[in-house]
Amino acid sequence: MESSTPVSFSLSQRVLHWGTALLVFFNLLFADGIEEWNRAIRRTGSATAEQVAGANIHAYVGIAILILVALRLILRFTSGVPAAPPEEPALFRLGAKIAHVALYLLLIAMPLTGIGAYYLGNGQAGDVHADVLKVLLWIVVIAHVLGALVHQFYWKTNVLRRMTVG
Structure with missing residues (x-):
């Protein structure tokens, strides 16, 4: 681990961040499956193949989120993050700091409770x-996005740049 604080997020950190974000939004917005x-399981005790496939997509995306978050945490602790x-x-x-901890905890707890349920x-x-x-x-994601926008447009910092182009 380097002793100096990085000035930007690494390419790996940025790819994992945006990949996680896309998967999280997918599962939040498209939970119909x-x-x-x-509903089918509660109503009849069984589900159609199409319903199982829809549920599997949601579950697989959740598991992918859990894997990406684990990789993000490993990189965070080995590579550091910008100040x-x-x-x-x-x-x-x-x-x-509180929001980032909450976000990581939720991105671990959500897939684990989903696995427990499904x-x-x-x-x-x-x-x-x-x-x-x-x-x-949803609350923490909205706060995270608003925080990034405040940085960009009110404080005019490089926070968005550090997580987009480096």
Whole structure:
């Protein structure tokens, strides 16, 4: 591990970030497959092949998110991350750290509770996954995006640049 703080995120970190973001948005916006499967299982105890395929896509994307997050954390701890820009007030710096921790925890908890619900048949895990963690994830993702926009347009920092072109 380098002793100096990087000035930008590495290409690997950026690719993993945006890949994770795309998969997260896919599963948040297109959860119909798993929801149809869940309704069918609750109603009749079985699901059609199409419903199972839709649920599998949601589950596989969730597992991919878990793998990408694990890789992101490994890179974060081995390569480091850029320091917060000096333009960012201390209170917002603390908020950003809390939001990043919450985001990582949610991106681990969501797939794990989804696995518990879908593969292990744990209804409570499914309820937490869909009714609690999903709402919290939306809140933290929106805060994350708003924070990036504040950096770009209000503080005029290089935060978006560090996560896009480096």
